[in-house]
Amino acid sequence: MKNSNKQYQKSSNDDSESVDSDLHQLFLDELSDLYSAEKQLTKALPKMIEAAQSEELKTAIESHLKETQEHVTRLEEIAEELGESLDSRTCAAMEGLIKEASELLAEQKGKSSIDAAIIAAGQKVEHYEIASYGTVRAWAEQMGYDDAVELIQSTLDEENAADEKLTEIAESVANNDAE
Numbered sequence: 313m314k315n316s317n318k319q320y321q322k323s324s325n326d327d328s329e330s331v332d333s334d335l336h337q338l339f340l341d342e343l344s345d346l347y348s349a350e351k352q353l354t355k356a357l358p359k360m361i362e363a364a365q366s367e368e369l370k371t372a373i374e375s376h377l378k379e380t381q382e383h384v385t386r387l388e389e390i391a392e393e394l395g396e397s398l399d400s401r402t403c404a405a406m407e408g409l410i411k412e413a414s415e416l417l418a419e420q421k422g423k424s425s426i427d428a429a430i431i432a433a434g435q436k437v438e439h440y441e442i443a444s445y446g447t448v449r450a451w452a453e454q455m456g457y458d459d460a461v462e463l464i465q466s467t468l469d470e471e472n473a474a475d476e477k478l479t480e481i482a483e484s485v486a487n488n489d490a491e
């Protein structure tokens with residue numbers, strides 16, 4: 313990891329609330345990482361929709377794809393409101409999760425367990441996002457970025473709901489198989 317030894321100057325004569333500029337930068341870096349993650353997902357989810365066998369699973373991923381497009385927009389909005397812009401970087405974690413998912417889908421092709429595999433891959437993705445958004449929400453709270461907190465919370469709610477929906481479908485898939 314690059315360590316820029318930049319010295320951020322804190323205005324000592326200004327006691328109006330000062331934001332830690334290192335944390336501010338870290339916040340922006342993490343938002344840029346999430347921006348990459350969400351954009352990668354908008355390309356990966358259609359392949360999961362196509363591979364899914366149950367209508368319920370297809371529909372759930374389709375609706376989360378629409379939400380994911382909204383998540384991309386929301387991240388732009390957060391940066392814009394702070395007068396900042398997001399840089400282009402690649403979220404290596406999401407890249408890895410998607411790579412693993414596509415390998416799994418290839419292996420599972422034609423098997424009755426394919427939906428279970430898609431759900432497993434999907435939940436790993438959701439958990440990564442939930443962890444990341446939870447972190448940036450906490451930082452935004454700490455720095456008093458109230459608008460950002462609200463926008464992040466909306467996304468976080470949708471990520472949590474998507475994760476719960478996948479759990480629900482996993483249970484119904486398992487029950488159908490047992491019948």
Ligand code: ZN
Pocket residue numbers: 350379380383441467471
């Ligand atoms: Zn998302």
Ligand code: FE
Pocket residue numbers: 345346349403404405406
């Ligand atoms: Fe990442």
Ligand code: FE
Pocket residue numbers: 376380437438441471474
């Ligand atoms: Fe998501």
